[in-house]
Amino acid sequence: MRALVIVDVQNDFCHGSLATERGDEIAALIGAFQHSEQLQDNGYARIVATADNHIDPGAHFSKNPDFVDSWPAHCVAGTEGTQFHDEIDAQQFDAVFTKGEYSAAYSGFEGSFKDQSLADWLRSADITHLDVCGIATDHCVRATVLDGLKEGFDVRVLTGLVAAVDNARGDEALAEMEAAGAELL
Numbered sequence: 001m002r003a004l005v006i007v008d009v010q011n012d013f014c015h016g017s018l019a020t021e022r023g024d025e026i027a028a029l030i031g032a033f034q035h036s037e038q039l040q041d042n043g044y045a046r047i048v049a050t051a052d053n054h055i056d057p058g059a060h061f062s063k064n065p066d067f068v069d070s071w072p073a074h075c076v077a078g079t080e081g082t083q084f085h086d087e088i089d090a091q092q093f094d095a096v097f098t099k100g101e102y103s104a105a106y107s108g109f110e111g112s113f114k115d116q117s118l119a120d121w122l123r124s125a126d127i128t129h130l131d132v133c134g135i136a137t138d139h140c141v142r143a144t145v146l147d148g149l150k151e152g153f154d155v156r157v158l159t160g161l162v163a164a165v166d167n168a169r170g171d172e173a174l175a176e177m178e179a180a181g182a183e184l185l
C-alpha cells in the first residue's frame, strides 16, 4: 500500500523567514493535487505531513546563516510560521509528524506523531510505498526520501510538487535521490 508524504509546506518556507522562491506556487499546486483525480487514481492508503517545529535547535539557527547548514530562525513552535500554508488541506492528513524541537531534523523520519516515529507508523499501516513532495527539495525532501529508502520503503518523488532553496542544489539532490533508488516522477 502506498502513502503520500507531504514535507514541510509551512508558511515560513513559502513566504516567511525562510521563503523558497517557488514555495507559494508549490503549496498551491500541492493543495490542488490533494483534491485532484490524480490523487484518487494514485490510491493512497494514508496521507501524512511532516512539519518543522523548532524550540531550541542549536546551531541550526544562526544570526549569520550560511543557508546550507545554518538558517535564519524559522518554524518556531507556536508561531504562524509553523502553520501549514493556507492552500494546504490539513484536514486530509491522517497524521502530522513534527520534528526538530531540539535538533535540525531535516528528515521527516526524525519526526513523531503521538510518540510514534514515521517509519513505525507507516509500517503499522502496512505501507510499503511512498510518494514524497514538499519543501525543500535540497534539504528536508532530500533527507526524507533518502531515509525512506534506508528504511526499506519504495519511494517516488513527485518532482512537479517540490520547491528548492537553491535550484542547482535541488537538481543535484534529485539526482542523488534517484541514484539512491528513488523513482523521479
Ligand SMILES: [Zn+2]
Binding pocket: 052, 054, 060, 074, 075, 100, 104
Ligand atoms: Zn529547520
